[in-house]
Amino acid sequence: MLELVDISKRFKKVEAVKSLNMFIEQGEIVGLLGPNGAGKSTAISILSTLIEPTQGDVRFLKKSVIKKPSPLRKAIGVVPQEIALYPQLSAEENLLFFGRIYHLKGAELKQRVNEILEQIGLTEKRKALVESFSGGMKRRLNIGVAMLHSPKILIMDEPTVGIDPQSRSYILETVKRLNQENQMTVVYTSHYMEEVDYLCDRIYIMDRGNLIASGTKEEIKQILSSENTISIQANRWNDTFITQLKEHEYISNVHVEEKEITLIAPKEINLFSDIISMTEKHHIDLRSLHVKSPTLEDVFLHLTGRALRD
Amino acid sequence: MKGILLARIREFIRNPFSFLLFTGISILFAWATSSATGGGSDGLPVPVYVEEGADAYENSLKEQDAFHFYMVDKEKLEQELKEGKVDTGVKLSEKHFDILVGVESPNAGLIQQAVQEVYTAETQETLIRESAENKGMNADQVISSYQEALTEGTFDLSVQSFSGEESWKYDESVQRIGGFAIFFAIYTIAYGVVKILTEKRMGLWDRMILSPIRKSEMYAANLLSSFIEGYLQILIIFSVFYFWRGITFNDRLIEILLMLIPYALTIVSLSILITALVKNVQQFNAVITITAVSLAMIGGAFWPLEIVSNPVLLFLANVNPIKYGLDIIQGVAVYGYSFTDLLLPMSVLTLMSVLFSGLGIHLMEKRHIE
Known part of the structure; x- marks a missing residue:
């Protein structure tokens, strides 16, 4: 469904990603594991067409999307590592804003906003300004915004950084439910091994820009059998x-x-x-x-x- | 684009403090430093006391465009000078006149010149009349021919200058209000434009890039909202002085505001260029503070450029949007110039706007790709 083919990315003197190959099949949760600075976020940015690779190709449904990214962009929802929300707007206003830029309108937009608020458990806080939210609530809304246009693939870049265990658990359950009930494909990056272990069907492990292992959880653990x-x-x-x-x-x-x-x-x-x-x-x-x-x-x-x- | 604008308006309504602060400071500074007279209405106000036998000069003085000569009694003249309500006053006598200076200003010399012209013209007419009568000619006919010759002139002469000393007129109220209004608008506009940098850092920009919205719409919406905030500030400041303080701006306030649109656009473009050159908001804050104050000092926002003699500073003023903004304000409010007379400063500002925004957006995109 979605592939990174021999991708490298160089920022001036730093080679952030080196010859990375990766594939994602429909309906699976794929984990990208590695410490800070491993190159996960760069890989995610290339995967979501936000930055162009120095070398290699990104293919969606077997077609290159580096020069024509719109088919892939329509199909993905990206949850960035940062809280990409307007702090002085309410939860509902943020969702309405991002819904509008995805050309959702009228009753359809309202219905979608209500569904998302329900899914992320913020219905009661819909009118509250984001700046008054806890870290966990902001993270949940950050995910909600990415799901607004019903993407086929959800790309999540460390969505649980800096939040309490309860909110983390809520987010993990939400991701699991989205995958199981809606057959949503998920690419999940983290440096929390237990999250990837819990959620993912297959795992790619990166370190210093290199892919050092990949496979199912069992296959990877087999390395140390x-x-x-x-x-x-x-x-x-x-x-x-x-x-x-x-x-x-x-x-x-x-x-x-x-x-x-x-x-x-x-x-x-x-x-x-x-x-x-x-x-x-x-x-x-x-x-x-x-x-x-x-x-x-x-x-x-x-x-x-x-x-x-x- | 509509969505981004709506979001910006909501943010502005919920957090209008910096806008109100800059608007308030501009009004406060201009109010405190401008003179208490109704400047910018019919020329600079000059009180005149007319002694017995000098009535003939009164009407000629009132016809002067550059200054608003108004008649007062001797006590009132002295009182206005003492209280600092006016810089300069005039006492007219039959054979001579006195220029009374309360505070030294460049206007005294110009007022003296204007009154001198009136006295010279009156004396000349008297001499012509006497000479004509002595030669048995019709004095009225000779005077009429003389007036006609004066009106038509021997040569066509056109004078065009903002800074030529001979044609310089100084209205302190207009200078202060205009100067502070366009100076503080730089901050309001710049802090609007820098939200692009903040939104990029927050990941909002990336989120929008992935959506169907076009990048040109993202830039347009952000820049338009900054323009609206800055322009609204200029509009409020001028309106406050027009409606509350009675500064009439030559009864052409709307024209001034319309002609300042290229100025506000230039500041938006300058801000995008600075945003593209800095690495973070902290750097931007430092750069915009230094830039705005330097532009204001060199461009004549704090004092008239006519008192500056350094050729380097005068050269730098010519590449400074504040100078052209003030040229527009003073051109209309003080000199009474028409729209076509002010095409030059408006064109220069438009050119600067196109250059700065083109370069700024190009650099921002290039760096983003890197």
Whole structure:
């Protein structure tokens, strides 16, 4: 349905996206996962025809849309990362404004505005000015505006940034419902692994402009099928302990946080005794030691050596 | 386009504070600094006290276009000068006249010149009459021929100048009102245009690009709403002084306002050019403040350009929209120029408007693509 073919984008000296290939089929939710600066927003902007790639092609229904973007533009609704709303207009006025620029009129426009307000749970706040809204309400209206003209594809660029867990959950449920009830195709970018894990059928993982993995959730997790994630918890660490962990022949991707170290090791090797002896040697006050099945976060750590939110 | 305009009007109604602030400041400044007399009506007002035997000069003075000579008694003349209601007064005697100066201004010399002309003409007529009578000629016929020759003239002479010292007339009220009105309009217009930058940063612009609305409509709606705000401000300021203060602007207020349309358009275009050159709103705020004050100082919004002698500043004034805006205001209100007389400043402003907007939109689009 929608394809990015060997897309690259260079901004002066920075190559934001490098040879990206991606396809989106009708009715699926595709996730684009990566840390800040991975190139997700650039990829989304190219996908939605807002910027032209330096190289490569964007195809919608097998036709290039780089020079003639209007067929794709009619079919997409874009939820930008920013709150792209008029703060001094009410929720209803914002929807009416964007409805009008999509040439909706009269009773049809009013009906659509009512439906959207219902879907995003802002019917009671329809007359309130956007500037008085909470972050979550603004995000919901931001999504509502993109759905106003009933697009076939909803492209969402980090739609849950900076909001409370309740609003995040509401947004995720709304996206899921739109996909299931209306068969809406969704492209969802995030650096929250759990959101992509919950919503998406297929996932593309990006880092520093490169596509580093793609496939269904199961296929991606399969990358680490022969390995385990080990989590070590303690009150504090010392550098020599961490150095020794990193130098261990079977340990890879040591990621240190304040009270937790995660590392990846082969399933067939039992490292418990090694780790315990290391903690004793370096006077580490060990609290717990867990072995976990790999998550998307672990896959990312394995592929890049960095955590998603680094 | 209609939708964007409606949204802008709603925003304006809900947040009119900056507009009201700039309008209020303009009125306050012009009110406080302009003289209390009814300037801009029939020329600069000059009180005249006529002594016995000098009545003959009274009517000739009243016929002068450049100044509004009005007769008062001696006490009233002295009082108006003391209170600073007028800069200059005149005392007419049979054989001579006195120019009474309360506050030094360039007008004193011009008033003296105008009164001198009246005295010279009267003396000349008296001499001609006496000479004709001595030679037994019909004095009235000779005087009539003399008047006819004066009216028709030997040569066709045309004078065209805004700044030539010999033809310079200064009306402080018009200068102040016009200067502050078009100066503060720069801020109102510029802060309207810079919303394009804010909307781009907020993602609103991208949202509209993806919709069926054309980019030209997006620019047109944004620029038109900024123009309306700025022009409305100019209209309010002039109306306040016309209706409340009795400044008549030569009874041609509507013409002045219509002829200022190219000025407001030029400021819209200048703002779009500055918007295209800066990177963010903070930079824009700094640049527009410096630009507006510089334009006002060089263009003659705060003081008449006629007192400026530096050739560099005078050259810079010629590429300054404020100078042409003031030329229009003073041309109509002080000099009584017609629409065709003022085609030059209007054409220059229109040219500037086309150049600035063309360059501004081109740069903005180019940078956006990059």
